[in-house]
Amino acid sequence: MIAIIAAPPTALWHFRSAYLPDHLPSMSEVAEWLTSEDTGQVFLLLLVGAGFVAWLQLVIAIALEAVARLRGATVPRLPGFAWAHRIAAALVLCVLTGTAAEAAEPTGDGTPSTHVVIPGDSLTKIAAGELGSAARYQEIYDLNRGARQPDGRSLQNPGLLRPGWVLRLPHDSDCEEVVVRPGQTLTQIAREQLSDARRYREIFDLNRERPQPTGHRLDDPDAIHPGDVLRIPRPPKPAAGGGGAPSAAVFVRGPESCQTTEPPAPPPVPVQPPKPPDVRTPAPLSTAMTPAVEDGSSIALTSVGGVLAAGLLTLLAVRLRRAQRRRRPGYRIRPREPGPLEQALHAAAQPATVGDLDLALRTFAGHHKGDLPRLRAVKIDSEGIRLQLTEASEPSEPFVESGPAEWKLNPSASLDGDDVPPPYPALVSLGHTMNRDLVLIDLREAGVVTLAGGRDAIEAVVLAMAWDLAAAPWAARTRVTLVAVGRMSAERHPGRIRYAAGWDEAIAGLEPQPNRPQVLLSAIPLSEDVTQRLLQCGPDAVVAAHHPDVLLPGAWCLDVRGPRTAVEDLGVDVxxxxxxxxxLDELVAALADADDPVEVVADEYRNVPPEESGVPEPLAARGPTVSVRPRPLTPAAPSLLLLGPVRLVGADPQAVEGKKLNRLTELAASLSLDPGVTADEISRRLGTDAQPWSAATRQGYISRLRTWLGRDENDELYVPNVDARHGGYRMAGSFTSDWQAFRDLAQRGLAERECVVEHLQEALELVRGTPFANVPPGRYAWSSWLQREMLDAIVDVAHTLADACQKAGDLVAARRATMRGLLAEPLSELLYRDLLRIEYRAGNHTGVRETADKLTVLAVSLDVELDEETTALVGVLLARRP
Structure with a gap:
């Protein structure tokens, strides 16, 4: 490849005298060349110019291909560069795979068994297709974890593969693979690799319809392209000592079986009574995102899409938030370790994309005139959001036409549909294509979907659909009924999911309501009788197990037994x-823990008083009894401000590059709040689990932070060098933060049952808003538990100070304390109840009503229910005038 890039310009420059004049021609000389008889020099110059342009196109194509391969991104296609793209793809793939094959070559006499990753590959797909069982993905992961790849990276996350990587496979293979080079044919490959050109048909049969790195599927033995990766039966190993001639193709892989097999036809699924729910003991889960396959193995963690992941995380967050609002003063919710499912949800969640899709559909419904077009599917890929319609229609904002009966979201369009009802409330995630594009279908358009396969596989798909609908923002008014499956799911989320033991109960419970779609999801098949009854009561959509004897014209039928399912109505494999x-067990347990959390006493806040009960006695307001000297927010020495928008003060922000300021501030916060953190932990926190910081990046930022902050008044580094005494990275003791000062003041103020009001007031003066208020999405994720502790501590201090000031008759100071606490935690019903009592004691009936109205508006805007205690107190205080 280096020769292709360097040789042509070198040769052109070396032989320039053959086609270029030895001096800069004048305009008259140029005119004479163009008007006189050509001696061949002008033609040669034009020929060289055309060759130079072609060489430049090839170099550009190679550069684009190499960068895209290394980044795992889609290769941009330039107009007029098609020939160059094809050659570049073959050259780059050969270089990458050849380099990896050399690095992976064993020391013995065996041929390495490896696999080249192509777009859409996953460990389970590789294991299922090449080792005969998706359950063997762990063997591939263990064999390749940490091994350096052609792009310099290594496999660290089983759910993240990059095209061009070469993975070693277990040595039990019957096949190898070759990379097709320019000019090769199947006959030539068969002759070179199998010593028999007539065996080209075997190669074609093994690779028929197999996706190729060049973007096509092999469906013609005469249509192979440079860069294609073809399975080749492995030649028998010599009995002793022999060695074959070197091959013209590059061996890169060897799957376990080279026999092509057709999937068996779906077995008849008899109509049977619903199976009673069984109690399963949760098993240890793997964090890999892998599909479930019915081959006698059990794969614990299955594929979850971005919509479901974001929805479930939001649901958990709402439940936990409600639990935090209801905790008792001086107590803390016992933290819960996230399980494998929750970790996988964080990796797969796409909250921004889900929000964009919801708002885009609402915006479209608000702008569209007339009947809404029928939506068949939605595809979310790296290029954005696409709608696939049942028939061509004129697009409306914010969508533009991108193909026949296809619209694409205009990324620059304004999304203003917040108050518009969702137009497609039965949109549900179906799964991912080979390129990891998420596919959603409109169940109301599909009408009836049947699932062919075993009971366990059907239940897994049905439950995913149920929770997807229960968590999606556009399906808030959709009523989901689970038939003979998912009782625990319905009990844990009764507002969106209903359980029915059988079809009779499901049909009897149907309550058609305007703008409230009814969707039935079942693990048992439909019968003729049930089908007729459903036609009469008219649910919007039904998903059920397949029954070969029940004719359902127009129904979608999906085979759920294998790792991939052909969706004929969309023309894709999913x-x-x-x-x-x-x-499911983990999800239900997590929701149960959030609904009924365990509260434990917080030692530092043991003397926080319990909430007052009963109707407060009126009290004449008095003036302030304590004056508080505000602490400076910008100290001379470097310090962190965390109780509000995050800032690093006391250091010159002009001394570092603007784009590095936020990362350096986060690094300082991490070292300050969690002293002793290891290098690997820093890399994961400041990077991601999938793409942690490299050692060079980490050391560069630490060194930059050390230089930026400098030394304290004792000539000690604010960012000390790591040694045995320190035992990890940390900030010097002279580096402070407002959170540290808050804790010190709160501890002194709460040391005795009779609190020291001055210390608590000084602590609250440090609060400027919600802790970590200005951090961008995806950053400071490591601090979520600490943010929760900060909020709880601020609420406890504000409540304690308000209680002490009320007892002292200083209602002005009490009111100021609750307002300062609400500045940090605007959802604290405890502080709102304190404020209601303060206004009532002051005889401010208008203030009581305004506080109650503000609390009600806040609850409605956040779609949360007020505690019974809050509602009862509001009712009592509004009914009485002090």
């Missing part, structure tokens, strides 16, 4: 979204 029994 890795269906599933929730395994282990995942």
């Amino acid at each position: 890795e269906l979204q599933r929730l395994s029994p282990e995942q």
Whole structure:
């Protein structure tokens, strides 16, 4: 490849005298050349110019291909560069795979068994297709974890593969693979690799319809392209000592079996009574995002899409937030370790994309005139959001036409549909394509979907659909009924999911309501009688197990037994979204913990008083009894401000590059709040689990922070060098933060049952807003538990100070304390109840009503229910005038 890039310009410059004049021609000389008889020099110059342009196109194509391969991104296609793109793809793939094959070559006499990753590959797909069982993905992961790849990276996350990587496979293979080079044919490859050109048909049969790195599927033995990766039966190993001639193709892989097999036809699924729910013991889960396959193995964690992941995380967050609002003063919610499912949800969640899709559809419904077009599917890929319609229609904002009956979201469009009802409330995630594009379908358009396969596989798909609908923002008014499956799911989320033991109960419970779609999801098949009854009561959509004897014209039929499912109505293969029994157990347990959390006493806040009960006695307001000297917010020495928008003060922000300021501030916060943190922990926190900081990046930022902050008044570094005494990275003791000062003041103020008001007031003066208020999405994720502790501590201090000031008759100071606490935690019903009592004691009936109205508006805007205690107090205080 280096020769292709360097040789042509070198040769052109070396032989320039053959086609270029030895001096700069004048305009008259140029005119004479163009008007006189050509001696061949002008033609040669034009020929060289055309060659130079072609060489430049090839170099550009190679550069684009190499960068895209290394980044795992889609290769941009330039107009007029098609020939160059094809050659570049073959050259780059050969270089990458050849380099990796050399690095992975064993020391013995065996041929390495490896696999080149192509777009859309996953460990389970590789294991299922090449080792015969998706359950063997762990063997591939263990064999390749940490091994350096052609792009310099290594496999660290089983859910993240990059095109061009070369993975070693277990040495039990019957096949190898070759990379097709320019000019090769199947006959030539068969002759070179199998010593028999007539065996080209075997190669074609093994690779028929197999996706290729060049973007096509092999469906013609005469249509192979440079860069294609073809399976080749492995030649028998010599009995002793022999050696074959070197091959013209590059060996890169060897799957376990080279026999092509057709999937068996779906077995008949008899109509049977619903199976009673069984109690399963949660098993240890793997964090890999892998599909469930019915081959006798049990794969714990299955594929979850971004919509379901974001929805479930939001649901958990709402439940936990409600629990935090209801905790008792001086107590803390016992933290819960996230399980494998929750970790996988964080990796797969796409909250921004889900929000964009919801708002885009609402915006479209608000702008569209007339009947809404029928939506068949939605595809979310790296290029954005696409709608696939049943028939061509004129697009409306914010969508533009991108193909026949296809619209694409205009990324620059304004999304203003917040108050518009969702137009497609039965949109549900189906799964991922081979390129990891998420596919959603409109169940109301599909009408009836049947699932062919075993009971366990059907349940996994049905439960994923149920929770997807229960968590999606556009399906808030959709009523989901689970038939003969998912009782625990319905009990844990009754507002969106209903359980029915069988079809009779499900049909009897149907309550058609305007703008409230009814969707039935079942693990048992439909019968003729049930089908007729459903036609009469008219639910919007039904998903059920397949029955070969029940004729359902127009129904979609999906085979759920394998790792991928052909969706004929969309013309794509999809890795269906599933929730395994282990995942469901973890989800239900997490929701149960959030609904009924365990509270433990917080030692530092042991003397926080309990909430007052009963109707407060009126009290004449008095003036302030204590004056508080505000602490300076910008100290001379470097310090962190965390109780509000995050800032690093006391250091010159002009001394560092603007784009590095936020990262350096986060690094300082991490070292300050968690002293002794290891190098690997820093890399994961400041990077991601999938792409942590490299050692060079980490050391560069630490060194830059050390230089920026400098030394304290004792000539000690604010960022000390790591040694045995320190035992990890940390900030010097002279580096302070407002959170540290708050804790010190709160501890002194709460040391005795009779609190020291001055210390608590000084602590609250440090609060400027919600802790970490200005951090961008995806940053400071490591501090979420600490943010929760800060909020709880601020609420406890504000409540304690308000209680002490009320007892002292200083209602002005009490009011100021609650307002300062609400500045940090605007959802604290405890502080709102304190404020209601303060206004009532002051005889401010208008203030009581305004506080109650503000609390009600806040609850409605956040879609949360007020505590019974809050509602009762508001009712009592409004009914009485002090």
